[in-house]
Amino acid sequence: MAHKSPSARRAALLVGAVGLLGLPLTACGHGSGTSGAPQKVSGTAAPATGGATAGTAPGTAPATSSAPSGGAAPPSGTATGSAPGTARHTGGTPAPATSTRCHTSELRASVGRENPGAGQENFPVVLTNTSGRTCTVHGYPGAAFVDASGRQLGPDPKRSSGTPTTVTLKPGQSAWAGLTFSNPGVSGARTATPASLIVTPPDERDHLTVKWTAGQVPVGGNASSVFLTVLSPGTEP
Secondary structure (H helix, E strand, C coil), X not given: CCCCCHHHHHHHHHHHHHHHHCCCCCCCCCCCCCCCCCCCCXXXXXXXXXXXXCCCCCCCCCCCCCCCCCCCCCCCCCCCCCXXXXXXXXXXXXXXXXXXXXXXXXXEEEECCCCCCCCEEEEEEEEEECCCCCEEEECCCEEEEECCCCCXXXXXXXXXXXXXXXXXXXXXXXXXXXXXXXCHHHHCCEEECCXXXXXXXXXXXXXXXXXXXXXXXEEECCCCCEEECCCEECCCC
């Protein structure tokens, strides 16, 4: 066998080393020495951090995902489904009691017998409870004279001084307020003859209409003011 020169041996050794480095390596502890598909490691993934949108742990929404339709869930203890501005009653505090105020639909209005004074005309305006429940009235009614077309004659009546009290009306009971004005023949005020007097119960918006049969009333000029007193129990002074 021919002897290789030292330089030839070095070249052969170098080629062998390069061949060994090119061989595929196998993972330790996986049985056969052949390479396989990548292995999934069991266990819990680490929490997603920052603004990652890929590789996020299962069950964690990506940072770029939008909120569910309808907005975020309300904080714990906040009522849902209530109308805006309406607090839901959750127990522990009783609900407000139902008002006992008499409503217009529960009343009938009338004008009682005239009680004239020195140059004064005085009429009781009566409200009668026609409902089947007990209700209350408090303070002053509203009133105005109108013509046949419903147009108001003269200014609204003024309120006489007095202390408003609550009047309790059982079914069929009444309360009255005094309607007072100066006799137009004495005062010289400008007059008109109303077709009706409209009466509005305290704290109500709807009114009641009473036919007016007492003649002329002052609507302007000298001493034309009409006054109303607070409501009192009964039908007349």
